Amino acid sequence: MTRKTISSTLDADAKRSGVFKAQIGEGSYEGTRSYQKSINKYLEDADVASDARAAQPVNEAEARQLVQAEREGKSHSKARGS
Numbered sequence: 677m678t679r680k681t682i683s684s685t686l687d688a689d690a691k692r693s694g695v696f697k698a699q700i701g702e703g704s705y706e707g708t709r710s711y712q713k714s715i716n717k718y719l720e721d722a723d724v725a726s727d728a729r730a731a732q733p734v735n736e737a738e739a740r741q742l743v744q745a746e747r748e749g750k751s752h753s754k755a756r757g758s
Contacts, residue, residue: 733739 733742
């Protein structure tokens with residue numbers, strides 16, 4: 677069975693059982709589909725290179741703040757090598 681077939685089967689089973697309607701929010705099938713659709717639309721329509729340039733720090737102080745924020749975030753990670 678392909679991944680898509682498995683996913684379709686799970687969605688159909690969830691709809692029949694009524695679980696599908698109750699599962700809304702973080703980790704929901706509907707939320708995941710909506711997120712994927714939004715991401716794909718952005719990647720198709722947006723100028724990603726321009727967005728990346730616009731997101732760069734404007735000065736050394738901001739660059740240092742970003743590096744510090746990244747270190748802080750990584751300090752909470754459970755992943756190895758972070």
